[in-house]
Amino acid sequence: MNCKELAYLLADYLDGTMDTGMRAELAAHIAMCEPCMAFAKTYRTTCRKAAELRDDIEYRIPDEVRDRLASFLAAAAQKFPEKMEEYRRQAEQERGEKVLAFCQAAIEGKLSSMSSLLVETHFAICPECREYFVVLRKTRPILSLPPHEILEHVTRLLESLPPGEEFFLA
């Protein structure tokens, strides 16, 4: 164990996820090495201060911003009960369109590499979806939404993509 290796293992050492043998090795190094002792202590202090000073670090919402948002939402809240059905329809329609676009991109080989990986990983454990896409490739274009269970699976795949990331190739 040298200082460089120690520096890269420090997070695991401090959060307690390291196995005991390794822990002992790191502890022994730290006890003997002054720079590593200082490094480990200041690293730990950095994390602790970030949590402790949360109120100073976080951005407080300015009063006028909060008031504007509150009155906007109050108006939205008033309409909410009557709009609920409409929202549900819209959300389901959006979801349907997204699933269709995803299936289309999948059979055309236009998925992003991250999405392809997710799909392949899913196919490995879900023969139903794999089979569905095999058939889909032969019978395209896609005219209707996939059956319920497959729709759910594709939705979950879409939801597991990192936020801000599109599923298709740029």
Add this chain to the structure above:
Amino acid sequence: MPETRWKEDEALLEQLRKGAPGAVEELFRLYQGKIFNLAMSILRNESDAEEATQDVFMTVIRKVNTFKGNSALYSWMYRICVNTCLMRLRGKRRNDTVTIEEFMPVFTEEGMHASPMDDWSKEVERKALNEELGKMIRKFTEELSEKYRVVFVLSDIEGLSNEETAKILGMTVPAVKSRLHRARLYLREQLARYLQEGKAD
């Protein structure tokens, strides 16, 4: 996250789905601060963060009846918030961040610390320093590229577990840990330099 928070969320979700009076207002009361803060830490601009916050609450209202609830309300909301903010950032120039590499520890060929290491962990315990330290941590965090910033804000400032952060960001736990570690190394180094400068003055 504490158990009570989870139970409160469940109850609120139920009320929202029924369209119960006051539910939207309660959602806003509980989450305005959290969502605005998260939006600010990604967008770093007040009017953008205001619009993003509004979008987040509207998205939650519009989708609450199709939300499956296999994740907790707060993590769903954080995810919507990150998504909304990243969409907004897209196409915008954001070259005002530092290169994290410049703040990583430096080692000799034998793998020993190449520069002297000062132990300032006691020094920063002085209460009088807290406000300033908070400001500096905020400033240094703002200078991080958003890839590291979001992870650091969720895990170390908000105090979410690595698993929760991973779920919100659609990342694996090891990827979260590795980004978080680099963000901490960066911040440790920034604080070290800042305290060193203070001494030199």
